[in-house]
Amino acid sequence: MDNILKRIAQENQQQTPHRDIGLLHELVAALRPGKINDIAQATDNIRALCYVLNKQPGSKRALSTYLLQILVSRKLVHLLTDTGITQNTGFWGAGWQRMSEKFLPPLINDDYVKDIFGQLFNNVQDHQWVSGVADQVWFDLITTLCFKIPRPRAAYTALVQETLSAIHVLSYRISAIGLESELVRNYPDIERFESPFLRQNDEINDYISCYSTWLVDKTVQREDARPIIVLLIQCEEIIIKIRRNAAVQGVSISLTRLLLCLTQSIARMRSLLDLLDTRCTKDAAEIGVRLFKELVFADNKRHSLRELIQSNTELLSLQMTERAGKSGEHYVTGNRAEWLAMMNSAMGAGFIVGFMAMIKILLSKLVLAPFGYAVLYSLNYSSGFMFVHVLHFTIATKQPAMTAALIAKSIDEGKQKLDELVELMVRVLRSQFIAIVGNIALAIPTAYAIAWAWYGIFGSHLVSPEKAAHLLHEIDPLKSLALPHAAIAGVCLFLSGLISGYYDNTASYANIPARLRQLAWLKRLLGESRLQRMTIYIGDNLGALAGNFFFGIMLGSIGQFGTFFGLPIDIRHITFSSANFAFALVGVDHHMSWQVAATSFAGIMLIGLVNLGVSFSLAMLVALRSRRISFRQERTLSKTIWQRFRSGPRDFFLPPKEPSESEHPSTPV
Numbered sequence: 001m002d003n004i005l006k007r008i009a010q011e012n013q014q015q016t017p018h019r020d021i022g023l024l025h026e027l028v029a030a031l032r033p034g035k036i037n038d039i040a041q042a043t044d045n046i047r048a049l050c051y052v053l054n055k056q057p058g059s060k061r062a063l064s065t066y067l068l069q070i071l072v073s074r075k076l077v078h079l080l081t082d083t084g085i086t087q088n089t090g091f092w093g094a095g096w097q098r099m100s101e102k103f104l105p106p107l108i109n110d111d112y113v114k115d116i117f118g119q120l121f122n123n124v125q126d127h128q129w130v131s132g133v134a135d136q137v138w139f140d141l142i143t144t145l146c147f148k149i150p151r152p153r154a155a156y157t158a159l160v161q162e163t164l165s166a167i168h169v170l171s172y173r174i175s176a177i178g179l180e181s182e183l184v185r186n187y188p189d190i191e192r193f194e195s196p197f198l199r200q201n202d203e204i205n206d207y208i209s210c211y212s213t214w215l216v217d218k219t220v221q222r223e224d225a226r227p228i229i230v231l232l233i234q235c236e237e238i239i240i241k242i243r244r245n246a247a248v249q250g251v252s253i254s255l256t257r258l259l260l261c262l263t264q265s266i267a268r269m270r271s272l273l274d275l276l277d278t279r280c281t282k283d284a285a286e287i288g289v290r291l292f293k294e295l296v297f298a299d300n301k302r303h304s305l306r307e308l309i310q311s312n313t314e315l316l317s318l319q320m321t322e323r324a325g326k327s328g329e330h331y332v333t334g335n336r337a338e339w340l341a342m343m344n345s346a347m348g349a350g351f352i353v354g355f356m357a358m359i360k361i362l363l364s365k366l367v368l369a370p371f372g373y374a375v376l377y378s379l380n381y382s383s384g385f386m387f388v389h390v391l392h393f394t395i396a397t398k399q400p401a402m403t404a405a406l407i408a409k410s411i412d413e414g415k416q417k418l419d420e421l422v423e424l425m426v427r428v429l430r431s432q433f434i435a436i437v438g439n440i441a442l443a444i445p446t447a448y449a450i451a452w453a454w455y456g457i458f459g460s461h462l463v464s465p466e467k468a469a470h471l472l473h474e475i476d477p478l479k480s481l482a483l484p485h486a487a488i489a490g491v492c493l494f495l496s497g498l499i500s501g502y503y504d505n506t507a508s509y510a511n512i513p514a515r516l517r518q519l520a521w522l523k524r525l526l527g528e529s530r531l532q533r534m535t536i537y538i539g540d541n542l543g544a545l546a547g548n549f550f551f552g553i554m555l556g557s558i559g560q561f562g563t564f565f566g567l568p569i570d571i572r573h574i575t576f577s578s579a580n581f582a583f584a585l586v587g588v589d590h591h592m593s594w595q596v597a598a599t600s601f602a603g604i605m606l607i608g609l610v611n612l613g614v615s616f617s618l619a620m621l622v623a624l625r626s627r628r629i630s631f632r633q634e635r636t637l638s639k640t641i642w643q644r645f646r647s648g649p650r651d652f653f654l655p656p657k658e659p660s661e662s663e664h665p666s667t668p669v
Contacts (some may be wrong), residue, residue, distance in 0.1 A: 001049060003028050009062035021070060021116050028120045036125040039132035046137050050144045063580060064145045071113060072158045079114040080166035081173075084298030086261040098303050115506050118299050127297035138289040139282070163272055163596050164208050170269040171204040174235065177262045182255045186242045196234035203228045211276065225273040232266050239263060333431045339655035342431055346438025348393035350575060353439065354446025356384040357579035358454075361463060374560035382552025389544050395575065396435035396608070422640050426651055433653050436608055439575045447579035451586035461587045468587030471580040472571065472596060475603040482572050484606040488558060489571040492616025496551035497619055504543030513539035574608030 004027050011023065031049065033041035053060040087094065107491060121130070177183070178197020184190050190197070207223055214222040239259060246255065271291050278284045301307040333339045363376045441630060456461040463471065473480050507513065513535035516522060523531050555571050562569035577627045581600050645652060 001027070001052060003061040004030060005052065005056070005063060008066045009059060011066065021119065024066070024070060024076060025120055032123065032126065033129055036123065037128045037132070039129060041560060042129040043133050043137055046133060046141055050140055054262065060145060067145070068155045070116070072155050074111055074113045074116065075163035076113045076159065077165045077169060079117055079295065080110050080163065080268065080272065081169045083114055083117070083295050083302070083504075085264040086257060095305060098305050101303050117295065118302070121299060124304075127293070127300045130296045131293045132551060133288050135286060138292070139285045140455075142285045142288065143281075160215060160276065161212070163276060164211060164474030167204060167269055167272050168208055170265050170272075171201045173265050174262060174269070175201045177258055177265075178235070179363045180258055182252070182258055183242060186245045186249060186255065187238060188273075190238065192640075195327055196231045196238070200228055200231040200235065203231060212249055225277050228273060229270065232270060235262070235266055237651045246509075252509055321571050333434070333655065334427060336655040339430070339434055342394065342573060343434045343438040343441075345392065345394040346396055346435040347367045347442040349388045349395050350439040350442035350444075351446050352384060352388050352391075352393065353395075353443050353575045354450060354579050354582075356380055357447055357576050357583065358450050358462065359384075360576075361467075361580075363578060370560040370564045374557040376556075377560070378553040378556030380552070381555045382549045384612050385548035386545055389541070389548050394435055422644050424642060425641060429652050430655065432612060436574065436612075440578045440604070443575050443579045444582045447582035448586060451583050455586065461589075463583050463587035468584035471584040471587075472600055475577045475600055475607065477603040477606045478599070481570070482603055483610050485572040486574075486610035487614045488569060489555065489573050490555040490611045491618065492551060492558070492571065493611065493615035494618040495554065496547040497615070499550050500543040502543070504544035505541040507539050512542065519523050521552070572607045572611075574611055577604050577607050 004023060008023050008027075011020075031042065031045045033039075035041070053063065082275075108119065110116065121127075175197050177197055178190065207225060207228060210220070210223045239262060242255075242259065271287060275284060275287045275291070278287065320455045324547055333342050359380050360377060363373070363380065366372075368376070385395065451462050454460075461468075477483055501543065516535045516538065517531060526534060555573065559570040561567070581604065584600075
């Protein structure tokens with residue numbers, strides 16, 4: 001580090017402005033810890049630099065001069081207005097650009113601070129140690145440098161002018177986005193009243209003019225940014241209202257991108273205004289350190305596809321899980337009546353699944369190519385699941401994607417206390433348990449009755465002994481890939497939940513029911529009243545129907561996809577596995593050892609556990625990520641749930657006991 005500082009001092013002695021950042025690159029590399037997440041070492045490195053600078057005033061003056069020369073000789077505005085702010089490009093265009101830049105990086109323009117900033121912090125994980133180092137340590141480094149250099153007024157004026165230019169650019173960007181038709185569509189009041197998105201630009205122009213005059217003539221009174229901050233707060237309130245409207249009217253990717261860009265631009269402008277308005281060196285340093293960390297993080301993520309997807313789909317995934325959360329309320333029982341209703345609903349689904357399993361076995365006897373099997377199996381599954389939904393029955397494995405979103409919604413913004421959250425999870429687990437019991441309780445008897453009826457009518461078993469052995473092998477958790485295949489089915493369940501949320505959002509945002517009612521030929525075909533009922537049903541159930549349809553396609557085609565490509569992939573679903581066990585039991589004329597029966601039942605239970613666990617975990621992860629929730633109390637929650645189970649294991653499976661009349665004696669009149 002001493003050697004680098006000496007070379008910087010030698011460069012400054014040449015008395016000629018230089019633009020080479022090689023020495024600064026070496027200095028940043030010296031501060032970077034050996035292990036990128038070693039915050040202690042990074043802190044020690046920065047403190048060591050402060051110590052050396054305090055002991056060597058010449059090196060301190062040389063480094064200050066060197067840093068300011070690098071800044072004032074380049075354009076700073078692009079770093080402040082572009083880095084960390086979503087650009088006005090489509091999602092796919094931005095994704096393609098980031099992919100291409102991974103293989104062929106963009107040309108570096110040495111005239112822009114934005115480009116050399118990326119060269120200095122060229123490790124994509126630099127944000128870990130930069131953000132990890134305490135603000136006070138960075139503040140000590142800034143205080144140590146103190147930037148006492150020759151001609152400080154000229155350097156200060158140049159940096160302030162660049163900052164004012166950045167504020168001007170951000171102001172025009174906010175005004176332009178405020179006039180976008182997507183925003184007006186979701187919040188028409190922007191047109192009826194004076195828009196703060198436009199008014200802030202007028203205030204910014206006056207502010208910049210006054211500030212520029214003050215830089216030249218200190219006798220002029222400098223205006224503060226309080227009127228601008230008030231207008232920016234009004235802009236943020238409109239953004240909140242648009243988000244709330246989107247919860248009802250739906251949201252699009254383009255609206256998501258506009259809101260994200262608008263929010264980021266307003267936040268950046270407020271930071272720059274605070275930086276210019278502060279008259280305290282310590283406050284300015286704190287704002288600068290916060291902005292510096294933000295810029296390093298954003299620059300490291302500028303080529304990240306993962307960050308692009310997360311930032312562009314945050315609001316969309318929030319709306320999808322929000323709608324799933326509302327649906328999830330129907331899958332959680334609170335009392336005995338609701339618990340019994342859930343069991344009856346699940347038993348109805350189990351009855352239908354028994355016939356779906358029979359149809360699949362019959363279809364498997366056809367001689368077809370894998371594509372033919374995929375089409376027929378998919379139609380069987382899709383039509384069956386949609387029929388289950390139309391009859392208001394419940395498939396147990398469809399619950400987790402909905403209930404996970406409900407749990408995430410309940411802990412959003414700290415609304416739910418830990419004890420209340422535990423009780424909610426107890427209700428969820430109890431509801432899912434009885435749904436599984438209801439599915440199996442009628443799927444097995446239904447399949448068993450179908451198998452015997454088939455034998456009585458046709459004189460032969462629905463499944464041959466060889467087919468029965470194959471069905472039993474498929475649910476064996478030890479000798480087959482039943483559990484990995486159950487995990488694949490869990491992923492399909494999770495995806496179907498997302499698809500449901502997407503189509504619910506589309507039905508609202510695209511106004512599908514109202515647009516259907518405008519079709520003259522459909523009105524003539526169905527009549528006014530029937531068309532009204534049909535469109536209302538589609539608006540309320542399009543997501544569920546689409547989710548069930550695509551879930552059926554996934555279940556019906558994945559196995560055939562594996563057959564076509566020679567991959568060992570397939571699906572295992574608890575309800576269908578239980579029905580197949582009943583078919584196999586009749587197929588072997590009940591000649592089944594207790595070991596095989598026990599293994600089969602264990603396999604069915606494990607398949608169900610994997611189905612639920614995978615789909616619930618993925619849905620919970622997306623629901624939490626969509627709200628930017630860091631669930632740090634996971635261990636505490638797990639411990640509390642375990643204590644709750646030890647104190648009342650019955651509540652995890654059975655509904656709470658309803659108080660009898662004797663426990664509530666009537667009050668005498």
